[in-house]
Amino acid sequence: YEVTLVMETKEGRSGDTAVEDIETWMDKAFDMAKDALQNGEVPVGCLMVYNSEVVGKGRNEVNETKNATRHAEMVALDELLNWCHSSNLDVSRVSRNTVLYVTVEPCVMCAAALRLLNIPTVVYGCRNERFGGCGSILDVSSADLPQTGNTFKCVSGHRAGEAVEMLKTFYKQENPNGINAYLNLPFISVLLLFLHLSFYFFSPQTKNEEGLIIHDHICRMIVLLLLIKDFFKLHYVT
Amino acid sequence: MSNEEHIGLMEPPPKRWKGPMCVTEDSWVAHPVLSDEESQDIEMIEAFAAPIVDKKETSRLVRELGSIHPLNGLEHLKRVRAVKDKASPHSLEVLLCLVHDAPDTEAPVSIDSLLSSAVSSEGLGQPFVVNVPARAPLTRPQFELVSKQWPTSFHEDKRVTLALKGELFSPEQKARMQSYMMSAVAAAEAGKELGMEAVGAAMVDPSTETVVAVGHDCRADHPLHHAAMVCIDLVARSQGGGCYRFDRYPSCSFTPPDSDVTAQPYICTGYDLYVTREPCLMCAMALVHSRIGRIFYGTGSADGAFGTKYKLHSQKDLNHRFEVYEGVLGRQCEELKK
Numbered sequence A: 001y002e003v004t005l006v007m008e009t010k011e012g013r014s015g016d017t018a019v020e021d022i023e024t025w026m027d028k029a030f031d032m033a034k035d036a037l038q039n040g041e042v043p044v045g046c047l048m049v050y051n052s053e054v055v056g057k058g059r060n061e062v063n064e065t066k067n068a069t070r071h072a073e074m075v076a077l078d079e080l081l082n083w084c085h086s087s088n089l090d091v092s093r094v095s096r097n098t099v100l101y102v103t104v105e106p107c108v109m110c111a112a113a114l115r116l117l118n119i120p121t122v123v124y125g126c127r128n129e130r131f132g133g134c135g136s137i138l139d140v141s142s143a144d145l146p147q148t149g150n151t152f153k154c155v156s157g158h159r160a161g162e163a164v165e166m167l168k169t170f171y172k173q174e175n176p177n178g179i180n181a182y183l184n185l186p187f188i189s190v191l192l193l194f195l196h197l198s199f200y201f202f203s204p205q206t207k208n209e210e211g212l213i214i215h216d217h218i219c220r221m222i223v224l225l226l227l228i229k230d231f232f233k234l235h236y237v238t
Numbered sequence B: 001m002s003n004e005e006h007i008g009l010m011e012p013p014p015k016r017w018k019g020p021m022c023v024t025e026d027s028w029v030a031h032p033v034l035s036d037e038e039s040q041d042i043e044m045i046e047a048f049a050a051p052i053v054d055k056k057e058t059s060r061l062v063r064e065l066g067s068i069h070p071l072n073g074l075e076h077l078k079r080v081r082a083v084k085d086k087a088s089p090h091s092l093e094v095l096l097c098l099v100h101d102a103p104d105t106e107a108p109v110s111i112d113s114l115l116s117s118a119v120s121s122e123g124l125g126q127p128f129v130v131n132v133p134a135r136a137p138l139t140r141p142q143f144e145l146v147s148k149q150w151p152t153s154f155h156e157d158k159r160v161t162l163a164l165k166g167e168l169f170s171p172e173q174k175a176r177m178q179s180y181m182m183s184a185v186a187a188a189e190a191g192k193e194l195g196m197e198a199v200g201a202a203m204v205d206p207s208t209e210t211v212v213a214v215g216h217d218c219r220a221d222h223p224l225h226h227a228a229m230v231c232i233d234l235v236a237r238s239q240g241g242g243c244y245r246f247d248r249y250p251s252c253s254f255t256p257p258d259s260d261v262t263a264q265p266y267i268c269t270g271y272d273l274y275v276t277r278e279p280c281l282m283c284a285m286a287l288v289h290s291r292i293g294r295i296f297y298g299t300g301s302a303d304g305a306f307g308t309k310y311k312l313h314s315q316k317d318l319n320h321r322f323e324v325y326e327g328v329l330g331r332q333c334e335e336l337k338k
């Protein structure tokens, strides 16, 4: 079954998490996401809060580590573990009382990792339509998986629209300096027109058969590039 | 049947486990882990059919029924079937309509009550009820099962057929697969010595037939360092990335970075993972994110995500599909659980 995830603001409290807390910490997570977006990184902000203290923070580190599992949540969980070790606190005691605040629904992998660490509550902004593990693809948060830690509670919807907009902006501007920026229809059309005009008007001496063939080849190559440009787009997303 | 083979009933009972040298490739079978649609029995629904008593009417009947009573959504069904029983007075039978699409009539059903006035019932005998498959079969076993009830079309995937028969991999391939799983088993045993869960994994580049990374469970150090997660990070290190150090574990190793960076795949694209135990949901999704090529595991696990609790590789909305096989060196991997 699918759990409907709504912010339980009417009651004033969401489980053990006060609404004021949610707003404060989610605002901080959104600041992180905005920072990431401005730096051309995946706009996901994520923090782990224990006893009103941030004990873990994360941003997506997939590209620099070449490890596709380095999502913001996994990075934040590592920080939480390090924090426990350095403050000499029992990991399971801390994690059982830690809330994760994240701007986007954790993916299936991160949701399972949160279960394995027995994180009890996850507050997130928008749904993750591609990989979401709190109901979008699978509902890992409430599934019957006795060997995979504890279920956790989800509170969703805080500034969801904003979170989606940031993701959309990111995917649109992705690779702004790359070849894709130039591979659009108006640009190609102007380029082709220019090539044709310059060929026919400014270089009459190349109007032999060989020149014509080369000219045709160049034009065809450009059209081909335009057609296959989507092929280059697929790598390096979240 | 083939299920028993991989548990090891086919080989003489070994007196004592004497190490990997005495294992032969015949003692296990790599079973494909197929989607529910491919592996479950196909739902059957009731339909009315009638014998064609006058064979000369066949083509007219097929034409008229096709346009007036089309079997919408059941395009896989053959309209006419041959009667196998030689003693039968008629040799052909034709599908009329689904029972739930037929007008409510008192039994016995008359042929004219089932057909619209635009179709002449000439040449047809007394209608009867048959079971027909509600959807097209996807595998040969499904096809053979439903064909006993009513003939259907079937677009065979030869690889799946061979895999289901346990004949997809040649003896040479199986020998290689076994050696890869053997290194995963060895890593699992080394990890167990160190107080870890006895799970091991090996990442293999099948195009060069080389082991890129071998690792074992390290969850005594870090609760999320399952064998597959360790292997994924070791592969990242082999590509000049990675974020953990497993150097203190001799059984966690990787092939040093290739000087030719352009030859490196994107993360684990095209790689095969050999893992002794079915991955959990976290590891399974980590492998999806890593764009793994294929997965071979030895034995199932309680919360497993590639067959037991989920079949993540056949999840429609994740746009990365790949093959998963279960049972490679199954008995040895099962042994690790003890």
Ligand SMILES: [Zn+2]
Binding pocket: A071, A072, A073, A106, A107, A108, A109, A110, A111
């Ligand atoms: Zn994630």
Ligand SMILES: [Zn+2]
Binding pocket: B226, B227, B228, B279, B280, B281, B282, B283, B284
């Ligand atoms: Zn795992």
